[in-house]
Amino acid sequence: MNIPFKTRFFLILGLQLALLLALIGSKQVTLLTGKRVLLETIPVDPRDLFRGDYVILNYTISRIDREKWRERSYQPGEQIYVTLRPRGRFWDAEQVSQTAPGDSALFLRGKVTHAAGDTLRVEYGIESYFVPEGTGHELERAAGKGLAVEAAIDRAGRAAIQRVVVEGQP
Amino acid sequence: MQNNGEFLKRLAAELEIWRQEQIVTDAQASAIRRRYSLPPSADANNRLAYILAFLGATLLGIGIIVFFAANWPVIPGWAKVITIFAAVAASYSAGFRLRYETTAFQGTGNALLFLGALLFGAAIFLIAQGLHINANAPSLLLLWGIGVLPLAYLLGSRAMLVLVLLNLAIALGWEVGQWTESMADFFAVYLVFGVLLYGLSLLHVGRKTPEAYRVPYGVLGLLLIVGSCFPFTFDFGFHEGISGKGAPAALVIRFVLLLGITASVLLTALALAHRRDSASPTALPEIAALLILLIIGGLLFFVGVSGTAVSVLFNLLLFVLSIGIIGVGYLIRESEWVNVGTLAFALQVVARYFDWFWNLMPRALFFIGAGTLLLLGGIALERARRRVLAKVREEGSESEESE
Numbered sequence: 001m002n003i004p005f006k007t008r009f010f011l012i013l014g015l016q017l018a019l020l021l022a023l024i025g026s027k028q029v030t031l032l033t034g035k036r037v038l039l040e041t042i043p044v045d046p047r048d049l050f051r052g053d054y055v056i057l058n059y060t061i062s063r064i065d066r067e068k069w070r071e072r073s074y075q076p077g078e079q080i081y082v083t084l085r086p087r088g089r090f091w092d093a094e095q096v097s098q099t100a101p102g103d104s105a106l107f108l109r110g111k112v113t114h115a116a117g118d119t120l121r122v123e124y125g126i127e128s129y130f131v132p133e134g135t136g137h138e139l140e141r142a143a144g145k146g147l148a149v150e151a152a153i154d155r156a157g158r159a160a161i162q163r164v165v166v167e168g169q170p
Numbered sequence: 171m172q173n174n175g176e177f178l179k180r181l182a183a184e185l186e187i188w189r190q191e192q193i194v195t196d197a198q199a200s201a202i203r204r205r206y207s208l209p210p211s212a213d214a215n216n217r218l219a220y221i222l223a224f225l226g227a228t229l230l231g232i233g234i235i236v237f238f239a240a241n242w243p244v245i246p247g248w249a250k251v252i253t254i255f256a257a258v259a260a261s262y263s264a265g266f267r268l269r270y271e272t273t274a275f276q277g278t279g280n281a282l283l284f285l286g287a288l289l290f291g292a293a294i295f296l297i298a299q300g301l302h303i304n305a306n307a308p309s310l311l312l313l314w315g316i317g318v319l320p321l322a323y324l325l326g327s328r329a330m331l332v333l334v335l336l337n338l339a340i341a342l343g344w345e346v347g348q349w350t351e352s353m354a355d356f357f358a359v360y361l362v363f364g365v366l367l368y369g370l371s372l373l374h375v376g377r378k379t380p381e382a383y384r385v386p387y388g389v390l391g392l393l394l395i396v397g398s399c400f401p402f403t404f405d406f407g408f409h410e411g412i413s414g415k416g417a418p419a420a421l422v423i424r425f426v427l428l429l430g431i432t433a434s435v436l437l438t439a440l441a442l443a444h445r446r447d448s449a450s451p452t453a454l455p456e457i458a459a460l461l462i463l464l465i466i467g468g469l470l471f472f473v474g475v476s477g478t479a480v481s482v483l484f485n486l487l488l489f490v491l492s493i494g495i496i497g498v499g500y501l502i503r504e505s506e507w508v509n510v511g512t513l514a515f516a517l518q519v520v521a522r523y524f525d526w527f528w529n530l531m532p533r534a535l536f537f538i539g540a541g542t543l544l545l546l547g548g549i550a551l552e553r554a555r556r557r558v559l560a561k562v563r564e565e566g567s568e569s570e571e572s573e
Contacts, residue, residue: 009266009321009325012320013321016317016318016321017258019313020255020258020290020297023298023303023313024301028301054302056305076348076350076420077349077419078419078420113348123304125304127304128302128303128305161301
């Protein structure tokens with residue numbers, strides 16, 4: 001089949017736009033279908049990249065102590081599943097496992113970034129919060145005022161940031 | 171001889187028509203021009219206009235990226251997405267129309283097509299910003315590269331191919347940096363990636379796909395190979411404590427996959443070199459050298475480096491590599507190879523001067539010596555480089571005469 005040059009060009013353009021839509025869709029599905037939870041966090045280090053200003057979010061569940069992952073040791077780069085349970089207003093890590101929990105428990109899929117001593121450092125793909133230019137420090141100043149992130153978590157354990165909450169207010 | 175001259179004149183005219191009718195791509199037309207030492211096309215004479223158009227497209231692209239990166243709160247998210255989608259589609263469409271459906275603004279058309287590729291990248295990062303996808307996500311660069319690669323081949327655009335290869339190279343380093351602090355792991359991965367790119371350049375020799383693609387793959391591959399070997403030539407304890415052992419399993423799996431892909435590409439290049447009449451005359455020694463570098467990359471990653479013999483061995487390796495690269499450039503008539511080989515040689519000479527004389531000489535004398543070395547060495551290297559390049563061109567025209 002000899003596809004004309006112009007058709008091939010616009011097919012590839014369509015493919016590029018489809019890739020962009022897939023990128024949007026992957027997070028939107030999580031936001032629309034996921035369970036809403038509140039995660040306690042501390043913003044650190046507003047950064048300025050080509051992509052704009054953002055703050056790095058350091059969640060309480062980003063650091064998991066040994067008592068929650070007794071069964072085996074983990075290495076950086078490994079994918080893990082962190083079961084969550086409510087603790088007051090916030091959700092906290094209950095247990096770490098290598099496979100997805102089979103029951104109806106709410107869990108997050110994460111990747112181990114550091115495994116030293118009795119602590120695991122984990123990333124869930126929701127560690128960057130982009131803000132309008134020059135407003136990163138405002139969030140940093142709000143750190144002591146009950147800063148939290150409202151996130152949506154879907155059934156596969158993928159998370160997306162819904163909004164940042166300070167003292168219960170968006 | 172006169173018949174040959176008429177043939178070349180006719181070929182030059184026909185080639186321009188073939189190019190405009192898209193029977194051959196720009197890169198293929200350039201390869202044919204080089205093969206028969208034809209003068210550059212009328213388009214190429216407008217090089218300044220081309221360069222200005224590309225600079226304009228690049229600046230415009232950066233401006234749009236920075237504008238959206240400012241995350242201007244006045245623009246709602248959906249409006250930003252529609253704007254960037256429209257910008258990508260408009261840039262590509264206008265570029266295509268000017269490049270292929272008119273004759274007057276082909277340079278501007280090329281620049282707009284390249285701008286489209288930049289805006290596609292901007293769109294990825296804008297969407298990631300709006301959805302708060304992690305900033306340290308090399309997968310976004312990978313997505314940009316994968317999206318642009320088919321277009322680079324369809325349009326025969328070397329600028330787009332370079333953009334793709336740079337994205338992939340940065341994404342790879344970014345990914346490795348997340349899993350290891352070992353310099354040996356880092357340089358081993360880049361060494362193997364350089365071997366992979368050079369192997370891919372060999373697959374473009376004598377193929378129907380544009381032979382001119384050999385240059386971006388080959389040059390970036392060589393730069394990565396030379397750049398990854400260079401740090402190990404120093405003798406001030408840089409490599410002490412560098413360990414390739416104990417890399418996380420996630421990185422080991424990725425590295426083994428990279429080794430496998432690279433070995434497959436080299437074996438394919440070897441099979442093609444046997445089958446094709448048009449294969450590069452240097453293909454076999456090139457593949458042999460690449461296999462040795464692949465083994466060195468594997469050793470660096472899995473065994474690590476220690477001991478003072480390492481810097482001696484890597485100095486020898488880099489010396490042989492720089493001479494080899496210049497030799498291959500001479501034989502395949504590619505000036506870029508000669509330039510990279512000369513650069514590698516010059517870097518090594520300057521580095522060794524600093525290594526050996528920093529502690530031995532009074533500072534004033536050291537800097538006078540360094541200045542003299544740079545000036546005289548620069549002149550000598552430039553003369554040698556020009557001589558080799560002149561021979562490359564001379565050999566090229568002689569072989570065409572005899573054919």
